[in-house]
Every structure is written in structure tokens, then in C-alpha cells.
Amino acid sequence: MAEYNKKAENDHTKAELHNHGEEYFREKHLMLDPLPRGQMNEMVMESMHTTSWKFWAVFAVLSAIVAYGLVYTWAKMIVEGLGIAGVNRPAYWGVFLVNTVFWIGISHAGTFISAILRVFKAEFRRPFTRAAELMTTFGLVQAGFSIFMHLGRVWLFYWLMPYPNERMLWPNMHSPLTWDLLAITTYLLSSTMYLFLPLIPDLAMARDRSTGWRKTFYKTLALGFRGTEGEWTHLRNAMNIFAFAIIPVMFSVHTIVSWDFAAATRPGWNSTIFGPYFVVGALHSGMGAVIMVLAVVRGTMKNMKYFIRPEHFEAIGKLMLIISMTWAYFFFNDYMVQWYGGDKWTHQLLHFHEAGPLGWMWFAMLIFNVAIPWAVLWNRRWRSTPWIAFIVGLLINVGMWFERYIIIPVSLSINRMPFTWRLYEPGVEIPLGIGTLAFFILLYMAASRLIPLVPVWEVQEGQMAHALKKYGRETVVTVSELE
């Protein structure tokens, strides 16, 4: 399998357009390289069952980080108060909110890849929709942790929920934070259901090939799916409804997150373009995260080199390039209109962004989010190479984290009361943030060994729809519509 892929990578960039044999197409495209169903199912089952000592070593290290960074530090902060964090006046919001926005951003790519590409019937999506959807759910869990950490009295978080109570107290529907909570809850619930629906046939497949506790686990989750015509019809209808319905939810979530800032009367925040700017920023970091996850999955999990191929990195790389350009457009638009607005506080703030003590972050943001993706992703050979794509994805995520850091604590340092200007230095936000990152990876690792990371039935369905036909000496790809 390994040498097979190496060959595919090399052939990938050959500019020969004509007279490709069947071999060429099989190597290049997963959809044109069908394997017998039983063999493919076994490959996915094997990838779930295989764990090396390295897996458990990483698992143990991450568990220790979660125990210290998330559990212990958070407990300490609840007991002692937010004083052990770095938030102060005027930076009342710090890295907690940066991480919240960051994780919600990560969660956006899952839906974007899965729902939008499903709706547009992009065939390359098939092997990695689930890997992306898992990021949505697990990313939102971290976003929830980050926002709750930030609360001064987290044990009263349920006061933000509209629950019936005898005192007739309700949350304030004027507050963007209330919208935020409702939007994120809706997104978490709907994205979890959307993750679960296409999982059912694969769980049924795993159930039929398992014994012991795994059998019970898959049996429970598969809800008795047998693969009858009626079940498939219902499943397809449900998935179709969710795929369409979750797209506006996704747009609303990050728009509402941006309104937490845009609805405030602060220089640098009060911007009408923040909604789409944040949505694109979320997709930017999310796509970077997807490509990182795919590179790791392909590199570390068994049999994954068959499913995740250079063609997928190439396709996502193109999307990343377009999103990077869109982000640059929105950034420029936001910046330029604010600069020409002439408000003296905004001028102070823009100057502080570039020339203040964290000016390096502002330049790093532009280099990581714009310069490097543009310089690398235009090249088909580079963007098809997993490790290069991984590094670009990593840099984009660092750049997007910087962007949120500049918008939140850096912008908060400057306000209309110069007497209160003060810099912000993160405190226990650092271990807590690393704890959420470790917990995200931990959940992902656990999931990769518990549920089929590749939607096998979707790959098989795609392969059935594709065929190679020979017309004279020419090999031609044909696609039929199944759905």
C-alpha cells in the first residue's frame, strides 16, 4: 500500500493529459479504485483495532495534561476566583474568549466540508466527512469549556438558560451572549445528530464484525439498522434535511459570536463587517485544522493511505487558498473602512495593533493567514504533499489564534479612558488552553479507535457510481447519479 501511494504522489503532478491507462486513474482517485466491500470493511475495522505503544504513550501524556491543565487548574480557579488568570481592567475578556472563538472556528470546518460538499455533491468529500464532523462536535465541547471557564461564577451557568423557575427570572434576550449560548447549543445538538446519522450504517457494519463489549457498544448505537430499503430511504431523507438545515445554523453561530464584539460600543469592535469576516475566519482556521487531522490520520492510522490520498489534500488545499483570499479581502475591508472613518480612538487602536508591544503578532497574523498560504497553496505538488499541507494548516491556525487575540485582549487594552490603559498578560489561561487542546486530541484519539473514522458506505456508494470505460484506446471516467 505504501509504495502504491508513493507512486500515486509522483504521478499526480505529471502533466500528461492523454492516453492514461486504467492504472493511472485507479492510483489517482479513490472513487476509481474500488476494492471488494468485505475487504474494505475489514480494512476499516482493522484501523480501529490497531493501537501501538506510541498511541498509548501519547494517550497517557494527553490524559496527564488534561488532568493538570483542565481538571486541577479549573478546580483551583473555581475555588480561588478568576484572580489566578490574567484578566484585568480593561482587558476583562482574555484568552478564555480567544479560545472560545478559536474552537468555534475549528468546529466550522466540519460542517462546511461535510454539509456544503454533500449538498453540492463534491465526490472528493466521501472518505473524510466523518473526520471533519468529529472536529465540529469535539471543538464545540472545548468552546463550551472555554466560555464556562471565563464565567466569574460558573456554578450558576444555568441562569443563562431560559428554564422555567418559580421566580419568573429569564435571561436577557437583548444580550448577544444569550443569543450566543442559544446558537452554540443549537449547533452542538444539531451537529451531533448530523454526525450520528451517517454513522448508523457504519456502526451496523462494525456490529456485524465485532465480538465482546464492542459488539454491545455498536449494537446499542446502531439502533438495529439492518440496511433495508425503507431504512435507507429514511436515513437519506434525514441526512438531506440536516445537511441543508445545518448550513444556516453554521453561518448564524459564528455571526452571533462576532456580534458579541460588533454589538459593543468599543473602538475596533463596533464593525458592521464582523459577521462575514468571522465566518470566513472560522472556515480559514477550520480548514487548516481539517487538513492537519487528515495528515495525522493518514500518517498514523493503519490502512488510511488507501482512503486519504494526495487528491484530497489537493482539493482541500484549493479550498484553503480561496478561503485565505476571502479572509484577506474581509480583513482589508474592515481595516480600511475603519482607518478612513477618522475616529481618534480607532486610529489609536489601529496604531497600537501594528506598532504596539504586540505588533509582531499583527504581522505574524498576516504572514500566517495570507502570505504563506498564498505562497504555498498555488502549487499543486506542494498542496498535495501531506506534510506541507500540515504545516500550512498549523500556521493558519496559529495566525487565526493571533487574530482573535488581537481582536480581544489587545483591542481591549485601549479604550476611551486613557487612564485605564493597561496590557494584559495571560495567567492560568495558558494551562487551561493547553488542557482544552489536549482534551480535543484525546477525544479524537478515543473516537478514532471506537467509531469508523471513514464512512465506508459513502466511499462504497461513490465507487459504485464511478466507472472506467474504454472507448477505443481512450480510458474515460463515467459517473452516474445514485441518489
Next chain:
Amino acid sequence: MATLADLKISEVKLSEEHVGKWGMVIDQDMCTGCQACVAACAMENNLSFVGEEDSGYGRSMHWIRIERFWEGEYPEVKMTPNQPMMCQQCGSAPCEPVCPAFATVHSQAEQLNLQVYNRCVGTRYCANNCPYQVRSFNWRDYERPEPLPNQLNPDVTVRRRGVMEKCTFCIQRIHKAQDKAKSEGREVADGEFTTACAQACPASAITFGRVDDPDSLVSQLARVHGHGVKHLEELGTLPNVTYFKGG
């Protein structure tokens, strides 16, 4: 079809016409920067003692602060008048709509911004949205060693960690005066009581009273000076504190 008259433009209240109830007049030329108001406020309102380290990191717990600025470069430094800054009790306060828990609300009766401590969950959105940056957050449970608890004002709630607080215009004093006047069957007289900061000010730089009463001392002072400034009025916050300087 709707006409312009139907829109009842005349009923729209312009911000210039807004008159609050309780207000303050601060004469910056009188202020010596002695910090007596800061100390009096802390005693009256049971403020926590934050300590040097947290205070130095921007976590000072003061409902009123004296802002000092200077102009020019050393050695030609010119001090500008001290500027006592506290909650401006905005008529249209940016802190109010953003609280998800209704912990910061407008009192229709007193025309003040209230902070409901036991409803606050500590999102700190109000503090971010306050253009005057006058809100203090309880970052920790600060120590109050013996015998300091004996000094606590029984009329004011003691706050715990995780809640926001700010100047209330000494609402406990307002209520006390109102209750007394009511039991004696009369209105509250001007100057019958004042806030802790105004009471403590040795230079009488701070005057507190009814801004909706043209005969009150605050209204008279506003007329005498005639060039009062309300901070960041351009944001439409309708603040109830007027500042005078340079005259």
C-alpha cells in the same frame, strides 16, 4: 398611507432633552486629588482591600478614582486638573442591554443603573461595554482581617468573588432619606443627604442632588458655570455627571 404626522416625530425625545433624576456636578478646578472621596466610598460601600499586587495589575477595587493626566514632555510637564471618575449613571447605559442575566438593570424610580450582585454570573460583558471603564470585578475573595469586619456598613451587601460591582450613587443613603421623608410626610429636601464621596470632599468639588429640580444646588451650579461637560456624550449614553474645569 402613513404621513409624517403619523410617525409622531414630536414625541421622540431628543437626547439633549433628557433629564435624569439624581445627578452630580464635579468642579475639577476645586479638586486637589486628595483621594478622600476614594477612601470614603470604600468605607461606605464595603469595598474589598485588593492589595498592592493586584492593584498594580489593574484590579483595583474603587468605585471612584482620581484620574491624573499631564501634558507635554519632561521637564516641561504641565498637570491638567484632576478628574474624579465614577459610574456616570447613564440614562441610556451601554452596560445594561448586554448582560445576559439581567444583573445590571435600570431603575425607573431612581433613574440609576443598578447592579444586582446575587444575579451576576460574571460574564464581565457590562465592564467591556462601559465606555467610562468604571466597573470593578471581584477577581478573588479578598481578605478582610479582624477588626476590619466591624467597620462594614450594614446597609450594603458584601460581595464575593466572581461578581461585578460599581458606584451606586450611594443608593442606600437615597433610600434612607426617602424613607425618613416619607415617614414625616414630606419630600426629600435638597442637601438633606449626600453621597459618601461628596460628603468627604474637603474642597466641595463634588455636589450631589436632583438634576430635575431647577432650584437644587446641582442645577444652580450647572447654570452658574454654564460650560459643563458630560464625558463621551457623543456616544449617546446620557450621563448624569457634569464636569467643570478651567473657569
